[in-house]
Every structure is written in C-alpha cells, then in structure tokens.
Amino acid sequence: MRAPRTRRAWPYGLLGLAVAASLAVVVPLATAPAAQAAEPVVVATSTFEDGTTQGWVPRADETVAPSTAAAHTGSGSLLVTGRTRSWEGPVLDLLDTVELGTRYTLSVWVRLAAGEADAQARLSVERRTDGTPSYDQVVGNTTVTAGTWVNLQGQYTLAQEVEFLTVYVETASGTPALHIDDFALSYVPALPIQTDLPSVKDVLAGEFPIGAAVSRAQLIGNHAQLLSKHFDSVTAGNAMKWDATQPVEGEFRFTDADAIVAFAEANGMQVRGHTLAWHNQTPSWVFADTAGNPLPVTAASKELVLTRLETHIREIAGRYAGKISAWDVVNEVIDEGQSDGIRRSRWYELTGLDFIRTAFRVAREVDPAAKLFINDYNTNVPAKRDHLFNLVSQLRAEGVPIDGVGHQMHVNVDWPSVSETEAMLTRFIPLGVEQQITEMDISIYTNSGESFPTPPQDRLLRQAYRYRDLFDLYRRYSADITSVTLWGLADDDTWLDSFPVTRIDAPLLFDRQLQAKPAYWGVVDPSQIGVTPTPTPSGSPTSSPSPTASPTSGPTPTPTTTPSPTPTVNPTPTPTPTPTPTPTVPAGSCRVSYSVAGQWPGGFQGEVRVTNTGTSAINGWTLRWTFTAGQQLTQAWNGTGAQSGSQVTITAATWNANLPAGASVSVGFLADWTGSNPAPTAFTLNGSSCTVS
Known part of the structure; x- marks a missing residue:
C-alpha cells in the first residue's frame, strides 16, 4: 500500500479561526469590487x-x-x-x-x-x-x-x-x-473571499440562524472561510444519509459526518441532522431478506424493518446526541396524488405509519435535546400542505414527538408567490409547531427547456428580488421560523447543475468564484441590488423555453458510496382547472423523447418529454407506455403516475393539462429496476401512437 502523500492541506486549527470581524453597517460593494476570475x-x-x-x-x-x-x-x-x-x-x-x-x-x-x-x-x-x-x-x-x-x-x-x-x-x-x-x-485558481462584506449571519442575527448544506469539500480553504464568515448553521447534504452512514448492514461509516460536526463545533455553528428515514438513498438491504430478496408485506417483515430503523437511529442520532440542534427525522412522506396523502414508499408498504412513529420515538429517546422535524418539498402547494397538516395533527394527537415542520423551498425566480408561501406558514401556526426553511435555493430557470451558457444578468436580478421578498416574509414570521438553511454554499456546487437536466444553474447567494451575487444583496441590503457590480456575465438561452413545462427543483448530489440521486420533486405552478372531456389526439400528432437522468443499483430517475406536433391544442392528456423488464414506477411529478402490470399511465396535472400546438411538457419519475432497464419503445397520448425520438 502506498503511504498517503502530503498535500497542500488546511489544518483544522486554521479552519477554526474566525475570519476578520464583519462590518456592523451595510456598505456598498462598489467600494470593493469583486476580483475577476483567473484563466483555467x-x-x-x-x-x-x-x-x-x-x-x-x-x-x-x-x-x-x-x-x-x-x-x-x-x-x-x-x-x-x-x-x-x-x-x-x-x-x-x-x-x-x-x-x-x-x-x-x-x-x-x-x-x-x-x-x-x-x-x-x-x-x-x-x-x-x-x-x-x-x-x-x-x-x-x-x-x-x-x-x-x-x-x-x-x-x-x-x-x-x-x-x-x-x-x-x-x-x-x-x-x-x-x-x-x-x-x-x-x-481555476481560487479568488479570495470578500472579507469586507457584511456577514449574512450578522444581518439576520435578530431573526433566525442562517445555514448552508455542505459536503466535506466545503470545510477546506476559501470555502471554509466563506462558510464560517456568513453562516451559523450547517446541514450535512449527504454525509448523514443512510447510504453514506450504513451502506451495508451493521457497517457504519461516520468519517465525513464527523468532520462536518467537528467543523461546526470549532466555529460555533449549529448542526441540522439530515435525514433518518427517507424513501431515497436508503440501501436495498433495508427492505430485503438475508438472501437479498424483497421482503413480502407481512407482520414479520414489518418487525424486521422497524428493528433495522431503530438500530440505525440509535447509532447515528446517538453518536451525535447533544451536538445536533434539529433532525429531519422523516423526509418526504407526503404524496398529494394519493387519496390519504401518504407516499407509497417501501417504508409505508411494509410498516404503514409505524415507521414514522418509530423514528420520532427513538430519536427523542437517544437525543432529547434535539428538535425533531418532519420535512417535505412543495409544502406551499395547497393539497400537499393540507395533507402534511393533517398527518402532523394526527401524529401529535397520538403523542408522537414532532416538534416542527420543515419546508424545503426549492423554488425558482417565478414561483411560488409570496402569498402562496405565506399561506404555507400560516397553515401550521395553529399546531404550535416550530417551522424551518430547510433546503432553500432559487433556480434561475422556470422550466426544463431552458439552458443558459452563463447566468443572464436579468435572471440574476429577478433572483435577487425573489430572495428579498421571501426573506422579508421569513422576517415577518421570525416568531414561528426558527432556522433558514440554503441548499448549498455557493453556485460552484449545486445539485441543480444536474437535476432535472444537465445545465449551469446559479441558485445561491455566492457565485462559482465564491463572490457575492445580487442575490446576496437581496438578503443583506436590497437597496444595493443592481448597484453593486457582479462578476457573472450575461448569457442567452441555448434553447427556447417550453411554454407549458413546469419549474423544477430538488435536493443534493455528491454521493460518497454507490452513487444515487437525491431527487426532490418539482414545484407546481398555481393550478388552473383541467378542461374536460379529454380529446382525441390525431395519429402522428405527438412526439415523445425518453431519457434516463440517473441510474443506481435498484432504481433510476427518468424523464419523458411530450411535444404536440399537431395543429390544434390538446386540452387534457394521458400518456401511456409499457415497461418490458419489470421496472416499477414509484413516483412521478408534473403529472399523476400509476402502473398496472407493465403499463404506466401519467395523467396531466391541473396546471399543465393544456398543451398548445408546437408546445412540449416534461414529466419526471422515479422507478425501481432489476436485471436490465431498457427504454420503452412505444408511447400513446390519449390513446394515439406518438413518434419516438
């Protein structure tokens, strides 16, 4: 074995040093322009x-x-x-x-x-x-x-x-x-961070802690300086998830999570734990027998899975007891497409709601000081919000120790509105729970058809004003919001660069060179939006927007073991009524493209793009295809998904049911697979065959 080679390292002692004290008064960045990026x-x-x-x-x-x-x-x-x-x-x-x-x-x-x-x-x-x-x-x-x-x-x-x-x-x-x-x-040689800027955490000190989701790579060098200067809370983006901490039953790995917790302790930062039970990034063995076969739905299977869950939580939450301010105990359990609002995950199939009850009970036992949260995306969408409200009400009435509700807030420059977001917050106030913004980012894109070579200045300004408006709202509700976390430190490491499609996004407060963007001023001092220079050049779309495609977003992607995506599903624009009846589509009047965005052992993420190639609008649509190798749909977004046998059916959401001539709509989904994963070869739209491209 070759001995480890000595490299340019940043000792943890140096990382723990505080950056020079931030200014207490907001000053224009114009007095200290950002340096320009060096050549690669x-x-x-x-x-x-x-x-x-x-x-x-x-x-x-x-x-x-x-x-x-x-x-x-x-x-x-x-x-x-x-x-x-x-x-x-x-x-x-x-x-x-x-x-x-x-x-x-x-x-x-x-x-x-x-x-x-x-x-x-x-x-x-x-x-x-x-x-x-x-x-x-x-x-x-x-x-x-x-x-x-x-x-x-x-x-x-x-x-x-x-x-x-x-x-x-x-x-x-x-x-x-x-x-x-x-x-x-x-x-690209790193630029020094801007030390003469007000620290975000100081500006918000009277309101709530401000955090960032990080990986171990952000604990080194300029990233570490930026993190400790501007944030007083961290979330482990992937390092505390099940596939990172217990990829094999009984074999626990804590190296990366330990490093994040140690950095937070050295810099006086809170730590949010993420996450103890989730339908994604959970190894297949959790739901399999000793031979690797999927567990049947039986009382014995339920007992086995709940035992595995309890063991896992006692190990990881117990390890960090007293060091975690809040845990996302269960993540993304709501599916508004179900009549009862509960996601039909393997957790639910095998245990019903008992996996939620068990997770909260055990987390409370092993770390009584930590606040325990149920976390989900799209909680501003009324149907999803109300199902989550009902679930939390039911479980708290049973004595399940749920302390708070986490709103992920993966949004974009156009959606959702401030009023929709405010309705999300006010809905949960009567429950008396804490609320936290847990995974916020603001994509510069409004649909899956857009792609810019560099972020255009007008989008960066729209993003800045959206940050301004949402943080103004958070401040008004600071009595109910106990933490706000951004899903990343800077634009150089964002999961949105690869989800829902591969393209350059810029969803955070600092750019790829760790320099402050207009979005930073949207949070710190909105009067400086458009006044201070930004090193990010303008660009133009490389493809035209699709007028009916939905905005998309979701959580993190830097796997440390078997790679798998972290898909959090797309925001849904304000609903409009779905026209009826469903029309007949003339043969040859639709085109479909099918792609696999990511694949990992036992699962994959796909996207189907449907284009109306006819001359008339399609007012209401149903898309069908057949999986030929036993693949099983587990989740869909931008439409309601179902599978009977090998046939998959996706029906339009209320907001994208109208498909004008020449327009396209994209549907995303997650599915399980074993053996092989061939692409479907035939698709129908409202019963008529589509061209496959």
Whole structure:
C-alpha cells in the first residue's frame, strides 16, 4: 500500500479561526469590487496522438490500447475492448496530480466502438483511505453512441488524504467496447473571499440562524472561510444519509459526518441532522431478506424493518446526541396524488405509519435535546400542505414527538408567490409547531427547456428580488421560523447543475468564484441590488423555453458510496382547472423523447418529454407506455403516475393539462429496476401512437 502523500492541506486549527470581524453597517460593494476570475490551469491531458496509452490502464482484465479507428481530434484515441463487467473501463492514476482542497474540472470525450448499441456512460473517481475504497460520481449516466463523440465533464474536489486516487470511465450496464479521447484535468485558481462584506449571519442575527448544506469539500480553504464568515448553521447534504452512514448492514461509516460536526463545533455553528428515514438513498438491504430478496408485506417483515430503523437511529442520532440542534427525522412522506396523502414508499408498504412513529420515538429517546422535524418539498402547494397538516395533527394527537415542520423551498425566480408561501406558514401556526426553511435555493430557470451558457444578468436580478421578498416574509414570521438553511454554499456546487437536466444553474447567494451575487444583496441590503457590480456575465438561452413545462427543483448530489440521486420533486405552478372531456389526439400528432437522468443499483430517475406536433391544442392528456423488464414506477411529478402490470399511465396535472400546438411538457419519475432497464419503445397520448425520438 502506498503511504498517503502530503498535500497542500488546511489544518483544522486554521479552519477554526474566525475570519476578520464583519462590518456592523451595510456598505456598498462598489467600494470593493469583486476580483475577476483567473484563466483555467490545465494540469493533465491525454490526446493519444503518440500511439501510447499515456498512462491509462484497465480496471480489470479488459484490453486498453491506442487506436486510429476513431478520434475526437487528430488521428488517435484510446480503445477499450474485452469488457466483461459494466464497471470495467480505462483508468488514470491521479494520486500525484490532484491536490487536496482544489476544485478540478475533469473532461473526457467518449464514443462507442463501431457497431455497438447505444449505452449509458459515466465518469467516476475511486479513492482509498486506510484500504477502504469509496466511489465518487463526477458525471452521471450519459447516453453515448457509436456515431457521435459525447463530452463527459464535471467538477471534483478531494476533501481528505488518500493513498489511492484514480479516474475512470464505465457504463451503467452492458459491456460495449468504447473509445475515449482528449481527456483534460484543470482548475481555476481560487479568488479570495470578500472579507469586507457584511456577514449574512450578522444581518439576520435578530431573526433566525442562517445555514448552508455542505459536503466535506466545503470545510477546506476559501470555502471554509466563506462558510464560517456568513453562516451559523450547517446541514450535512449527504454525509448523514443512510447510504453514506450504513451502506451495508451493521457497517457504519461516520468519517465525513464527523468532520462536518467537528467543523461546526470549532466555529460555533449549529448542526441540522439530515435525514433518518427517507424513501431515497436508503440501501436495498433495508427492505430485503438475508438472501437479498424483497421482503413480502407481512407482520414479520414489518418487525424486521422497524428493528433495522431503530438500530440505525440509535447509532447515528446517538453518536451525535447533544451536538445536533434539529433532525429531519422523516423526509418526504407526503404524496398529494394519493387519496390519504401518504407516499407509497417501501417504508409505508411494509410498516404503514409505524415507521414514522418509530423514528420520532427513538430519536427523542437517544437525543432529547434535539428538535425533531418532519420535512417535505412543495409544502406551499395547497393539497400537499393540507395533507402534511393533517398527518402532523394526527401524529401529535397520538403523542408522537414532532416538534416542527420543515419546508424545503426549492423554488425558482417565478414561483411560488409570496402569498402562496405565506399561506404555507400560516397553515401550521395553529399546531404550535416550530417551522424551518430547510433546503432553500432559487433556480434561475422556470422550466426544463431552458439552458443558459452563463447566468443572464436579468435572471440574476429577478433572483435577487425573489430572495428579498421571501426573506422579508421569513422576517415577518421570525416568531414561528426558527432556522433558514440554503441548499448549498455557493453556485460552484449545486445539485441543480444536474437535476432535472444537465445545465449551469446559479441558485445561491455566492457565485462559482465564491463572490457575492445580487442575490446576496437581496438578503443583506436590497437597496444595493443592481448597484453593486457582479462578476457573472450575461448569457442567452441555448434553447427556447417550453411554454407549458413546469419549474423544477430538488435536493443534493455528491454521493460518497454507490452513487444515487437525491431527487426532490418539482414545484407546481398555481393550478388552473383541467378542461374536460379529454380529446382525441390525431395519429402522428405527438412526439415523445425518453431519457434516463440517473441510474443506481435498484432504481433510476427518468424523464419523458411530450411535444404536440399537431395543429390544434390538446386540452387534457394521458400518456401511456409499457415497461418490458419489470421496472416499477414509484413516483412521478408534473403529472399523476400509476402502473398496472407493465403499463404506466401519467395523467396531466391541473396546471399543465393544456398543451398548445408546437408546445412540449416534461414529466419526471422515479422507478425501481432489476436485471436490465431498457427504454420503452412505444408511447400513446390519449390513446394515439406518438413518434419516438
């Protein structure tokens, strides 16, 4: 085993030092303009023009060799053949190249060898500490073909000392031969943070704590300085979830979570625990027997699952007892599409509401000082809000120790309105519970069809005013709101860059160079919006907005073990009545595209985009397709989903039922799979066949 190499490290003692005292009086940023971003520094490239593998090797017994059969540029590439497992692929050692705490951009071009069927490729990193491997996904599943080169590009920060570090290309399933070319590893020299700005936490000190969701990478260097200067609360974005803390039954991992808690303690910050029970990022073994088979719905299965839940909570909540200010005990249990409002997760299928009762009871026993929250998204939508209200009322009446309701507030520059958000807050006041904003970000996009090469100035200003208006509302209700948390520290690390589609988003207060945006002034001093300079240039859309597609948002994505998404579902615009009756769609008057946005062992996230190619509006629609390999729909958004046998049915939501000629609508979903996950080949809209693209 190679000994860990000494790197540019930031000692925890240094991280714990306070940044210079913030100004008590708000001053215009114009007196201290933000520095301009430096040019990227390229530290490694592979072009394969010299007829060698340039250091790339196989992960197992496949063959890696230079090739002139295809090239992205020049005449050479690297060809990988003889793959017998999907995780096999070309590997490059980065141990002596990557420095601790530097945020790198990794880019590689990929295509399949001639004659191979389309596949999903991804770019990943393997690291090992004390012999224990961990796998970090840099770029998620991306469709690649034998006819076109596809660029896999993403960012990665090494946040701890390692003895092994490699980057590799693999496929989600199957073993097609593939080419790679023009690999590059680069970074942009970090700008110093702006120390002469008022600290957000000081401006809000009389109202509520202000927090940020972080990973271990944000505990180093400039990110750590920004975090400790502006925030007095942290949430572990992924490090306390089940797949990170107990990926295998009885094997607990707390390294990353411990680091976050230690940083918070050193800097006098509160910690919000997230999350103890959730239908996503829960390993499949939790709901399986010892042979790995799904548990049947029986009394014995219920007892087993509740025992596993109690064991897990006693381990993780007990470990941090006295160090956590609040726990998101259960997360996203409401589905307004169900008559009783309860999500039909595996938790619910096997235990009913008892998993919620158990989770809160055990959390109270092991950490009586922590406030216990039930957390959900889209709680501003009346149907969802009311179902959550009813559930909390019922459980509290039973004596379940629910202290508060968490509103995620993944929103965008147009939605929801302040009045809708206020109605969300006032609904829960009669219950006498605390309320917290737990995962707030404001996407610059209003639908899935938009994509900007850089955030346009007009969107950044709209975002700033939206932050202003919502924080004004939070201040008015500061007697009921006991904490506000943003879902990220800065725009350089946001899950919205890859969900619901891959594009550059900018949902937070600080930009990719950790400099203050107009959104920062929207919270700190709205009189400075549009007055202070911003280093973020304007851009223009790379695709036209779809007039009927919904805004989308959801939670975090930096898995540390088996990658899996953290999908929180899309906000729903103000409802309008659904026209009836459902019309007939002329044959050939619709086009459907189907894509898998992310896939992990046992589950995947998909999107179906429907376009009305006819000449008349479709006033009310129902989309159907067939899963041919036993996939099972578990959740849908932008429509109501159901599955009978192999047939999936998605009916329009009230707000997107009208589909004008030429317009499109996107529907997202989560589903389970085993064995294989082929895409459906046929779709119908209101009973008529659609063209598949």
